[in-house]
Amino acid sequence: MAEKDDAEKIFDGLTAWMDSADTMDLAELRQVRRMMGDNVEHSEREFLSWLEKLKQGLDRTTSVQEERIESILSSAKRLGLDALGLADLTGLSVVLVMKLDRRLINFGSIPQKIFDLLANVLHSATAPITEYLQQPPVLAMEARFRATESPTIPEQQDFFDAVRSDKSISEDRRLSLLALSEER
């Protein structure tokens, strides 16, 4: 073992300059690798081709993460919009925006036009919006923290029923939204 230790120690000393490889520039590193008997051009070509595939994999992972939205209102907030601002830009009402945000509207009853409007205003693709709206309803934030008894989630409502029963919406908007039922 002493001989092995000797050889290892001498080799360490002989090659100690390699320890600072991470401070060398590309030209010097290529020279060093050639000195070590490597085909640098071939090795680099293979590496870059492999790296490209790795980057594409990262693109896919990142885009899937980016595509998911936390909620309608949080996406709007990131753009500087509150519920009222979002309602104005989409032709909805604050009540309808809140119901959509909490997924209290039956997904199957929502017209395609609403998905497109939300996607357009939120600078998103349609898929993340539909994916969000398909998930189960959520409690209002106040209900989660203030209820003394276990709060219950209201049943999901038909979109057009919600438009008809909305007391806060202007008549113009109500008529425009109800007109969407004829386009279906």
Place this chain on the structure above:
Amino acid sequence: MKTVDPETAKLLHGYTEDEWLTWYNALVVIAKRECKKRYWRTGNDGHLPEGHSPETIVQEAIARLFDGTRQWNHLEYPGNSPIGILRATVESLVGDLVRSEEHKRLAYLESASDEDDDGDAEGRADRLVHRSSKNDYQLSPPPDETLYFRAAISRIREKIKDRPALLSYFDCLQRELKRSEIAADLEVSLDRVDELRKQFLARTEDIYSELFEKSNQPQQKGGA
């Protein structure tokens, strides 16, 4: 499923081709040294077991950063360059592979010893020799390795004997001083140390080429 944190993903996307090539080549050089330091334990042409080579180890380290298996702790490895965390990963991977192979080799020898404990000393010795010839792993470097390394040191000294600065630099290498330690020892700047390294390698390139060529050659198995 592990994911890459957004900060790391952004950084990984932003590097240029030249930056990646610089880090790749640097890591291959570092990995190659680590592998060669241990090559006499494997008899596999300087390559590590399981089909690994310095290049595949570097790729594995980079892949782990990309797929989130290795998380980049920005407090531990600050700055925008991934070379620190990649280097640590490369060194850890080489260490793991060598430890794993040493473990296998020890288990193999212990098992051989148990199975052959039949009181037939001559037969046991024969069987161990036979197994040893099939075994890829060696306990020690070839007997002439130390002599060869010592001769290389003498040849290097001869090549740089007219340059006291290079002799001092080589003395520091022999003491295994790191770049910053060499700068402190010689009382020069880090740039000057880099300059000395370039001059030293320009003078001794043929000796190092031969050294790496020699250690790339397959060894005679079952050495001393």
